[in-house]
Amino acid sequence: MNKIFVFGSNLGGRHGKGAALAAKEHHGAITGQGEGLQGTSYAIPTKDRNLNTLQLGQIQRHVNRFMHFAASRPDLVFQLTPIGCGLAGYKPEQIAPMFKGAPPNVELPPEFKP
Numbered sequence: 001m002n003k004i005f006v007f008g009s010n011l012g013g014r015h016g017k018g019a020a021l022a023a024k025e026h027h028g029a030i031t032g033q034g035e036g037l038q039g040t041s042y043a044i045p046t047k048d049r050n051l052n053t054l055q056l057g058q059i060q061r062h063v064n065r066f067m068h069f070a071a072s073r074p075d076l077v078f079q080l081t082p083i084g085c086g087l088a089g090y091k092p093e094q095i096a097p098m099f100k101g102a103p104p105n106v107e108l109p110p111e112f113k114p
Contacts, residue, residue, distance in 0.1 A: 002076050006066070006106075008083035009034050009043035010051055019081045035062060042066060042078060046088040053088045056098075063098040071103040082111040 005027040007019035013034040015024040020043070023029035028039015035043050045062045047053055054062075070078050080099070084090040096112035 003040065004037070004076050004078045005041040006078050006080040006083070007041060007043060008046040008081065008086065008088060010047035010049065011035070011045050012049040012051075013043070014051070015043075018086045019083075035065075037069070042069070044083050046084040046090075053090075056090070056094060059084055059088075059090075059095070060098050067099070067102055067106070070106050074103070074105055076105060078106045080106055080108055080112070082109045085111060 005023055007023045009015065009020050011034040013030065013032040015021055015029050015031060020029065023041040024031065027041035029041045029043060030038045033043065035045050044066050045054060046059055082092055084095040085092050092111040099106065099108060099112060102108065
């Protein structure tokens, strides 16, 4: 299977709610790993180790790292969830622009499409 579930996480890798919990239960997300490829999932941090929401600039750095990784793995399809728009509390219009110029193997969620 070449589909990767991309979810918002916290830097502590707690994966206790929302899409992070789904990633842990169904896609191999690893407790304690807050960023990167894990099983058939990829974590993009939107919260810190204490579960405080990261600032947009901090999230952007993690998104950039993800997009670089996705570009390096054209053999995989990354199914992005609307990261940052659930428990982190941001609106899609605040997060969606971070994915401008995403590689073609990144599938944006409906919330992030124009």
